[in-house]
Amino acid sequence: AQTVTQSQPEMSVQEAETVTLSCTYxxxxxxxxxxxxxxxxxxxxxxVIRQExxxxxxxxxxxxxxxxxxxxxSFSLKISDSQLGDAAMxxxxxxxxxxxxxxxxxxxxxxxxxxxxx
Amino acid sequence: ETxxxxxxxxxxxxxxxxxTLRCSSQSGHNTVSWYQQALGQGPQFIFQYYREEENGRGxxxxxxxxxxxxxxxxxxxxxxxxxxxxxxxxxxSSLAFGGWEETQYFGPGTRLLVL
Numbered sequence: 001a002q003t004v005t006q007s008q009p010e011m012s013v014q015e016a017e018t019v020t021l022s023c024t025y026x027x028x029x030x031x032x033x034x035x036x037x038x039x040x041x042x043x044x045x046x047x048v049i050r051q052e053x054x055x056x057x058x059x060x061x062x063x064x065x066x067x068x069x070x071x072x073x074s075f076s077l078k079i080s081d082s083q084l085g086d087a088a089m090x091x092x093x094x095x096x097x098x099x100x101x102x103x104x105x106x107x108x109x110x111x112x113x114x115x116x117x118x
Numbered sequence: 119e120t121x122x123x124x125x126x127x128x129x130x131x132x133x134x135x136x137x138t139l140r141c142s143s144q145s146g147h148n149t150v151s152w153y154q155q156a157l158g159q160g161p162q163f164i165f166q167y168y169r170e171e172e173n174g175r176g177x178x179x180x181x182x183x184x185x186x187x188x189x190x191x192x193x194x195x196x197x198x199x200x201x202x203x204x205x206x207x208x209x210x211s212s213l214a215f216g217g218w219e220e221t222q223y224f225g226p227g228t229r230l231l232v233l
Binding site: 033035037042043044045046047050091093095097098105106107108109110111 | 151153159160161162163166174176206208210217218219221222223224225226227229
């Protein structure tokens with residue numbers, strides 16, 4: 001079964017600094033997606049960044065980038081120039097690329113709570 | 119482009135009652151997934167609907183059921199509510215085609231409290 005692990009329950013970063021959130025996963029599939037979602041206290045789950053497993057190039061979205069290591073099954077999120085609005089719970093998530101599966105569609109990690117210090 | 123919407127935002131029920139939660143998918147999406155998120159935890163997959171049929175189910179009992187309508191909106195029904203059903207219920211929609219599913223986008227959630 002697929003699993004997602006986030007080993008950092010809480011992280012903090014100084015405003016304007018860089019922080020990296022860790023995520024590891026386990027799967028026997030070859031076609032899948034990895035995501036980082038952000039959930040502020042307002043609770044809306046917002047997609048931060050997505051990585052297709054078949055792409056070797058790491059995804060980037062403005063200040064957010066990932067380090068995708070497929071062989072090591074590692075998928076970390078780097079936030080550069082941290083802003084106060086980045087404070088939230090961050091979830092790493094795995095999903096098979098196939099529509100039809102016999103197991104959970106999306107596997108979420110337990111989350112990392114990020115605080116940004118002014 | 120209209121995002122995913124959910125109603126109601128908050129709900130209070132008593133143990134044993136039944137509840138229906140609603141979700142409108144994002145424009146152009148044909149697939150809806152439901153998740154339960156207990157306080158302080160990551161979301162847990164309940165089930166997914168694709169073309170009005172259940173397309174996968176997580177480890178939830180049959181008293182959790184759903185529907186998808188021709189306009190791709192969806193309902194989550196929970197019968198015989200238990201205290202442990204208190205959670206945030208998230209709906210996510212996506213576009214699926216050719217056996218593949220694209221990124222899921224989440225709604226704001228419905229907070230259910232069972233007393």
